[in-house]
Structures are given as structure tokens and as C-alpha cells.
Amino acid sequence: EVQLVESGGGLVKPGGSLRLSCAASGFTFSSYSMNWVRQAPGMGLEWVSSIGGDSNYISYADSVKGRFTISRDNAKNSLYLQMNSLRAADTAVYYCARLLTTRNGYNLDYWGQGILVTVSS
Amino acid sequence: QSVLTQPPSASGTPGQRVTISCSGSSSNIGSNTVSWYQQLPGTAPKLLIYNNDQRPSGVPDRFSGSKSGASASLAISGLQSEDEANYFCASWDDSLNGVFGGGTKLTVL
Numbered sequence: 001e002v003q004l005v006e007s008g009g010g011l012v013k014p015g016g017s018l019r020l021s022c023a024a025s026g027f028t029f030s031s032y033s034m035n036w037v038r039q040a041p042g043m044g045l046e047w048v049s050s051i052g053g054d055s056n057y058i059s060y061a062d063s064v065k066g067r068f069t070i071s072r073d074n075a076k077n078s079l080y081l082q083m084n085s086l087r088a089a090d091t092a093v094y095y096c097a098r099l100l101t102t103r104n105g106y107n108l109d110y111w112g113q114g115i116l117v118t119v120s121s
Numbered sequence: 122q123s124v125l126t127q128p129p130s131a132s133g134t135p136g137q138r139v140t141i142s143c144s145g146s147s148s149n150i151g152s153n154t155v156s157w158y159q160q161l162p163g164t165a166p167k168l169l170i171y172n173n174d175q176r177p178s179g180v181p182d183r184f185s186g187s188k189s190g191a192s193a194s195l196a197i198s199g200l201q202s203e204d205e206a207n208y209f210c211a212s213w214d215d216s217l218n219g220v221f222g223g224g225t226k227l228t229v230l
Contacts (some may be wrong), residue, residue, distance in 0.1 A: 030159065100171065105173075
């Protein structure tokens with residue numbers, strides 16, 4: 001059974017840093033690209049970042065570029081999101097999600113339960 | 122402001138058929154596939170439709186998806202009370218960055 005479990009969230013002051021982790025199990029982690037997606041309270045979903053299976057490909061949303069860094073450790077079946085210079089607008093539930101790549105397209109097929117990050121003084 | 126445009130709300134009575142639209146552009150839906158997600162209150166999104174019209178194992182065939190040009194739609198037939206949820210469409214842009222719709226809150230009357 002595919003499982004994705006996020007950790008590392010919490011309350012942080014504006015300008016502070018936080019590192020999120022996502023522990024994966026039930027599949028060959030290194031064979032899949034992984035993503036972070038966030039959802040501000042009462043709002044819609046916002047794609048944050050993607051990383052290829054062997055970290056060969058990395059991309060970020062403009063809203064986090066230069067402040068967030070995505071990484072992974074395939075030996076530990078773990079995905080990370082280092083968040084620096086945090087702003088109130090970064091307050092959200094952060095989900096890690098697996099990317100299903102098919103011949104016809106890309107889809108986020110499994111999601112973690114999400115972890116809340118609150119940026120407030 | 123979401124990249125993909127969805128109606129904020131939709132409603133129907135039990136047994137009815139409802140559709141939810143998702144509008145994008147040539148640089149996202151027009152050139153990549155669409156997926157749909159169901160999010161029940163307080164839970165993570167769940168993949169409902171992938172590659173425009175494919176259902177993952179376990180998703181009832183009451184749910185169907187379609188795409189035409191830069192738009193897509195999700196149809197739910199035989200509406201049930203447990204279908205009350207938020208529904209999001211998603212695709213990818215030319216840079217392979219993810220894009221989402223703002224979500225549609227479905228109410229079963």
C-alpha cells in the first residue's frame with residue numbers, strides 16, 4: 001500500500017525557516033517524481049515544487065522560487081522541502097504527492113495527509 | 122487567482138447528473154492532460170480522474186471526465202449524498218509546472 005506521511009510543520013515567525021519531510025513507503029520511491037502542493041485555509045490547491053526521481057529535474061512555483069528548496073534522499077525514501085524567508089502568505093497545509101507519469105500525461109496519484117505550516121508573529 | 126477556472130459551486134439532487142467545468146489555455150489544458158480530485162472536508166485530495174477520462178481502480182463509473190481543446194469537464198451521474206465535496210481540476214503548463222483550478226464545492230440538496 002502506498003503511503004506518504006508528512007512531518008515538520010508548525011508555527012514559525014515571519015522570516016523564519018522550516019523543513020518539511022515526507023516519508024514514502026509501499027512503492028519504489030526512486031522511480032517516481034515527487035511534488036509538494038499546498039492549500040491555504042479555505043482556499044484552493046497551489047502547486048509548489050517538483051523533483052525528478054533521481055533529482056535530475058527540479059522546478060518551483062514563482063511564489064516560492066529563491067526561498068524554498070526541494071530535495072530527496074532515495075536511500076531513505078524521503079522527500080524534503082526547505083522553506084526559508086517564510087511569509088504569512090505561506091501559511092497552508094502542505095501535501096507531498098507522487099507523480100504518475102503515463103504515456104499520455106502526468107497526474108498526482110497519491111497524496112499524504114498534509115501538514116500545517118503557520119507563519120505568524 | 123487560480124490558473125484554471127472552475128465555477129465556485131454546483132448542486133444537484135440525489136440521482137441527478139451534474140457537470141463541473143474547467144477552463145484553461147493552450148499552454149496548459151490545451152497541450153497536457155487533465156486530472157480531477159475529490160476533497161472531502163478535512164481530508165487530502167483523492168485522484169478521481171486521470172489522463173482526461175481514466176478512472177483509477179476503485180472509483181465508481183458514475184464519475185467521468187472529458188476534455189476538448191483547452192477545457193475539460195467532470196460529470197457525476199446518479200448523484201449521492203457522499204459525493205458532497207470540493208472538486209479540483211489540474212493540469213501542467215509548458216514548463217511542466219502544475220496548475221490547479223480554484224475548486225468547485227458540490228452540494229447535494
